[in-house]
Amino acid sequence: MPGAPPQSPDSPGDRKGRGRLAIIAGGGGLPHHVAAAARAHGENPYIIALTGEAGDGWDGYDRRTLGIGNFRDISATFRTEGIDRVVLSGGVQRRPEWRDIRPTLKTLSRVPAVLKTLISGGDDAVLKMAIALIEASGARVIGVQEIVPDLLAEIGRIGRIAPDDDDLRDIAAATAAANALGALDVGQGAIAVGGRVVALEGPEGTDAMLARVAGLRRDGRISQRRRGVLVKLCKPQQDLRADLPSIGPSTVESALAAGLAGIAVEAGRALILERAATIERADRSGLFVTGLDRARPVS
């Protein structure tokens, strides 16, 4: 294995005889939460911030900014930093173009397949490929929940408010739509109002979908008197080491602006960021947040 853990006892990556943890950071607030939580769990994460994706605010962390297609330097970083575990965190809005791909010698033969996946694969296919390429570089890709299990949504009511019967019907309708979408590797989110699915999430993301529903509501194309719900699920075939669906305070704000009654996420496979702030904001606004048990669908 290239990049064996450094042996020096004061190596920053030396924890229980293991190598160092790297966080490959895309956009949004999630990577910061993961990094802080990883520290709280005794890790000293090295941040690989993706060019054009990762935000600022990485002062105080060992870090490097690299293009997402630059496997050569990512692989070299794993070696020099003794990285043996990698968490992928945050959104990636732009797919790399062919000119961004800088393969290692080992991954050179994969380049044609890589390009094909980048061009025509669904998000899942791209993530699966990224995981395979990282693992070919000698590090293991793990799920954020293996580092920070308390980010995961639990089953049932989360916060003060519970969904009522109308909400349960909307949850069932949006869940059916999100599952159909997920099976096609299109998206993870759906919104139902009054039992009717009014929005399905594509690459625009959850906040943009909620803004669209707020607009439909303003235009009178959605009943003013029915509130509705946002449902976010894992895709059925989703690799749990890839970015899990997540919500946070901004999701609650956008759901409120869209006139929704609440948010339902898949328990055990969706993340609640800034949990205290998210729940406080939901409670204060009268929105429910609930964790769905995939084994027991709402009917």
Place this chain on the structure above:
Amino acid sequence: MPGAPPQSPDSPGDRKGRGRLAIIAGGGGLPHHVAAAARAHGENPYIIALTGEAGDGWDGYDRRTLGIGNFRDISATFRTEGIDRVVLSGGVQRRPEWRDIRPTLKTLSRVPAVLKTLISGGDDAVLKMAIALIEASGARVIGVQEIVPDLLAEIGRIGRIAPDDDDLRDIAAATAAANALGALDVGQGAIAVGGRVVALEGPEGTDAMLARVAGLRRDGRISQRRRGVLVKLCKPQQDLRADLPSIGPSTVESALAAGLAGIAVEAGRALILERAATIERADRSGLFVTGLDRARPVS
């Protein structure tokens, strides 16, 4: 039957011994095309323009503006005008609220079911209900294609340009998504780029969905080098007397702005409005327009 056809030989509705044709007109350009084409086919259509939905430009037609929930006056109009056939045409953006419902004595007992459907039914359920209520008033609802069959898309290339292999792959991906959506009674349209579904149509409509894709393209969230296609299909269970999916010159303009390669619609179950202008605009812009045979899916 209330509203038997008038017997006077100079009655405007007296055509081959039948009653008069009514067009219940929602928004958009479609009702005008249907009315003009109906005239060209020897009909003298009476226009029931829906309040807040139908546009202007009905000079020269016998007409009345009525709320969509005003079954009482719609039914009375059928009687006084000798209307025995009705075409539903154009979009309905706002569903009536309970206070808009003015039932006839005959439909009074249906009001609770009507309200339930208005509040929680999909578009198909609402249309099915509207058709049942109109037919309870003594007129037969017919499809626009029974009056103007030349509006229907045919199988295969329509216009000068044909889809290439990449386009066929996008058509297959978007068709699978549109079918999944349609089975859920959510929408009729989907857009795929580079084999990947990037947008699914909800109540916002096709033009708004295309504008969203144009935005995703500008933001670099969709490859700049892959063009992509718009697919519009009937929902599998759609009543063909309800509004069929349609395209027109503005669809071509929006598809062009979204960077797409072309548009595929379901042959025999989708309408091409302003056919000459639509095809001319598509040809001039290098976009294909093609009719899909549901019996022979693109693979």
